Amino acid sequence: MKDLIDGNEAAAWGARLCRVRVVPNFPITPQTEIIEKLAEWREKGLWKGEFLPMDSEHSVLSAAIASEAAGARTFTASSSQGLLLMTEMHYVASGMRLPLVMVNCSRGLAAPITLWPDNNDFLSLRDSGWLMFFAQNNQEVLDLVISAYRISEHREVLLPSIVNMEGFILSYTREIAEIPGQEEVDSFLPEYAPRVVLDPERPMSLGIPSLHEYMYFRSQVHAAQRNALKVSERVFAEFEKTFGRKYRCVEDYRTEDAELVFVCAGALSTTIKAAVNALREEGVKAGMARIVTFRPFPENRLREILEGKEKIVVVDNSLSPGRGGIIHSEVSSIADCAGVVVSLGGKHIGRDDFVKIGKKADKKGRYWYF
């Protein structure tokens, strides 16, 4: 069914169609409507799960970890300061290898306070062990939530996932999205069947203290992340077969003969596509590589796309002060690239701005802010 929905409703649909059983929650703009939608559906009997309002985001993720460990498919969502308050527990979830899924509506971090998006909140989880997906539109929010459960719950992965959408830019913007039927999703995502479950009848401990074993366990998280790259491509291929929409760890747009390639992630990508098209009309061979899975980092695929390209510009909607754009740092490890930091706190950037940036990109490795 096609409908006109915003990113928050798309996320709620993802959770509902995945038949999540527990949703611990705490409100924060611009994410609250995800939770409100699930509450509304629960009232109407359209979604049957446990709705657990908690006293803080830290408690939300603690409860999510507990319910996932008890064998219930679990979902939650947060944003900005709320996501940061959870972060202590993010490491627990990945270390305990619990395949829960959450959505972040990215929002700039205080101070000063902003309600509008940038990706510093999301990217603060870079080293947490979570699988991290960037959606570029509302359809992808929905589709990536569904895919994330499949990837996370895969026995070669068993790691939590977080799907990011830019607050406002996606969360409060309505677009047309295809909402798949329940039977279709059921055929794609089987019931969650964990092999290890917390059970009062058979007591055991999870996440216990360790001495020298610690490094082994964390290295296992790394190994699982590397597995997730292959698993993601397989799951995306199967997703395409079931739902007809194609995803890859990196989307390449008109890159084949491109001399100038923008590397980006998230909702800015569609504006950059428009800029690529405009540049092409002016005779500049431009293209775009969009990172969908930020963790695991799709190194080989990116390297393939960027190999031999004259000019590479990494567009970041994040800033590591003293270094630059966060994704720029990552891409720098595989190619010489320039970087621009744009749209912090949702500052408007349009197609023509990216056209200008594209034209200014005259040297490799040059770094400037916009």
Place this chain on the structure above:
Amino acid sequence: MKIRLHGRGGQGVKTAARIIGRAFFLSGYNVQDFAMYGAERRGAPVTSFVRASRGEILERGYIFSPDLVVLFDDTLNFDVVKKGLKGEFLVNTSQKIPGAKTVDATKIAMEIFGAPIVNTGMCGAVAKVLEIDLSLMERAIEIELKSLGIRDVGKNLEAARECWKRVS
């Protein structure tokens, strides 16, 4: 097609964008609708946006060069709300404004609701200006208001029809 709506908090400027977006969706267009958020409150100037296209919509964010500006409250600064306007200017007002299409949606709302509920009326006026089938706009009003929990939409449809007739 890029539309920018201006009004004051409480006038239903955001809902109007959703209704117009829905009408385009029902007509088979690709649509993007959203509102400008910050610390909006009753009486403060608010803005909302609709993009509609037969093709894929790639651009996001604020609309700087709209094809239509719709103004719900004629006490707002015209120079500000008309900034970048490339097409029609539609205003809710009792005055005549050179170069603008006008409709007294507030008066019509007072007649129908006994309260200044102008957004659904203005959607009717938008249908007239953009030559969107009025019955599609009515259907859009019904869908969007029902999604807000408003069951009886009859007066809103009446306001839309009345404004549709009286745009000049």
